[in-house]
Amino acid sequence: MSECQRVSDLFGELHDDQVDGAIDLYARNHLHDCPGCREDFKWYGFTVQALNQLEKVSPPANFLSQLDTKLQTSSSFFDFFRDFFGGAPRIPLPVGAAALAFIAVMSIALYNHRPDVAPSMATSPGLEQLQPNVTSSGAGMAAADARRLRPKTLATSTGGSLYAMPGRGEFESVASHRFPTIADRIGADNFTVESSSIDNAVESLKRILPQIQGQLIDEKSRLNLGEKVIAVLIPSEAYGHLTTELINHGAVAAGATGPDISQAPAKKEGNNVLLYIRFIHTQ
Amino acid sequence: MFSAFQQETDEDRETVQDCIKGNREAFNVLVEKYYKKIYNLAYRFVGDAEEANDLAQEIFTAAYQNLKKFRGDAKFSTWLFQIATNRGKNRFKYLKRRGYFANRGQTESDDDRESMQKVIPDLSTNPETLLASRQIQKIVQDAINELDPDHKEIVILRDIEGFSYDEIAQMLGLPEGTTKSRLHRARMVVKEKLKKVLS
Numbered sequence: 408m409s410e411c412q413r414v415s416d417l418f419g420e421l422h423d424d425q426v427d428g429a430i431d432l433y434a435r436n437h438l439h440d441c442p443g444c445r446e447d448f449k450w451y452g453f454t455v456q457a458l459n460q461l462e463k464v465s466p467p468a469n470f471l472s473q474l475d476t477k478l479q480t481s482s483s484f485f486d487f488f489r490d491f492f493g494g495a496p497r498i499p500l501p502v503g504a505a506a507l508a509f510i511a512v513m514s515i516a517l518y519n520h521r522p523d524v525a526p527s528m529a530t531s532p533g534l535e536q537l538q539p540n541v542t543s544s545g546a547g548m549a550a551a552d553a554r555r556l557r558p559k560t561l562a563t564s565t566g567g568s569l570y571a572m573p574g575r576g577e578f579e580s581v582a583s584h585r586f587p588t589i590a591d592r593i594g595a596d597n598f599t600v601e602s603s604s605i606d607n608a609v610e611s612l613k614r615i616l617p618q619i620q621g622q623l624i625d626e627k628s629r630l631n632l633g634e635k636v637i638a639v640l641i642p643s644e645a646y647g648h649l650t651t652e653l654i655n656h657g658a659v660a661a662g663a664t665g666p667d668i669s670q671a672p673a674k675k676e677g678n679n680v681l682l683y684i685r686f687i688h689t690q
Numbered sequence: 691m692f693s694a695f696q697q698e699t700d701e702d703r704e705t706v707q708d709c710i711k712g713n714r715e716a717f718n719v720l721v722e723k724y725y726k727k728i729y730n731l732a733y734r735f736v737g738d739a740e741e742a743n744d745l746a747q748e749i750f751t752a753a754y755q756n757l758k759k760f761r762g763d764a765k766f767s768t769w770l771f772q773i774a775t776n777r778g779k780n781r782f783k784y785l786k787r788r789g790y791f792a793n794r795g796q797t798e799s800d801d802d803r804e805s806m807q808k809v810i811p812d813l814s815t816n817p818e819t820l821l822a823s824r825q826i827q828k829i830v831q832d833a834i835n836e837l838d839p840d841h842k843e844i845v846i847l848r849d850i851e852g853f854s855y856d857e858i859a860q861m862l863g864l865p866e867g868t869t870k871s872r873l874h875r876a877r878m879v880v881k882e883k884l885k886k887v888l889s
Contacts, residue, residue, distance in 0.1 A: 415878075416874070418874065418877075418878075419870065419873065419874040419877065420870075447881075450881050450884065450885050451877065451878070451881050453881075453884070454877055454880050454881040454884055455849060455877060457826060457830045457880075457884065458830065458834075458845060458849035458850060458877075458880065459849055459850070459852075461734070461827060461830055461831070461850055462827060463726070463730050464729065464730050464733040464734075464739070464742070465726065465729070466725060466726060466729035466742075466743065466746065467739070467743055470725060470729065470743065470746070470747075471721065471722075471725065473743075473747060474721060474725070474747050474750055474751075475718075477747055477751055478714070478717070478750070478751060478754055481751055481754070481755060
């Protein structure tokens, strides 16, 4: 390190007169002999003086009133939260954690609870999937449920295959002793609709479904036979309305008429009815 | 030295105790006492009246909200200026990141620049008049604005606000030696800026 550098490092202490005798003498001698350092030290002193003499800037006239308003606002805000939380008794951590867990469990239970499912049926995951919350949900919820409710195979609580939707192919046998058919309650079964334009008839039916809070569960065309089979889930109370509409659209038969759906009569589960409707060309 | 500082009596102690008990009037007394210094410090951090006003308000609001955390280990004024320095430094960093100071430099008029160039200090004569000039004040503030935050805070606390090394060391949580060496480096940077502009 050069002598100039060493002296430059002492500028602060020299300026504040905080250098002891020998070093002070050494630095002063160097400043006397070195014009560059002497000039630099003058500038250093000028700088410190300039900083010390920076004029005091005055706050605006309304500073205190502005601050007072701000403090009042923040005060009431913080007081509210202080009182809110300060008033609560201190809860030990394990108790708090247990309470939190309990609230979480209850929330999940409430979220999953569907009032339209009978307790005995709610234990069956297959059946639970057949129970969209049609009565308590909006159309959006029903649509979401409808998408979720398109299983190819629905299992019973015993684990056996209950039936397959038309999309899979053949309808399979039904454990009717577990699921009372609609005929038990309503006295009717699946429908066959004759129409000169199957597509138009199906579209008409689809338009009716939202009005009665019904859902399209599955749809299958049988091109070789020129027919279409659709499965719909509707509230029981809408059954009369739908059958009227179907008759208006050319329903010619009620009951198990087709070779396939004869194996899959409509079901009544809770408040909802699952119907299979077969559309065939007018003879 | 440090313990001697800690043992120094705090003239604000009783007023602070009243504030903690919920006496708003007592806090107003403290505000009245310190707001000019706090505003000045804020102004030196941000170099703009409006920003300084906002910053000073923020500092007092923060002090009011955190008063219960004040344990009385240091003087109230030290604690208050510690909050002010932290907030000022953060605001300065924030504004610098957003190019606030660069934009201000660009909007400076050419006339101002020319007039500054004409100020050639005669360090041997009439320094007070020279230092009081508007141009020099602005050049010094600009030089401060260009310091990095760690150097800037020490220059403001020591050379502008006049705190002792002990107090600064306590506020910033730095050893006294580090405080002194940082101050020296900061002054040297400002000196070079002034020398460049004025000579």
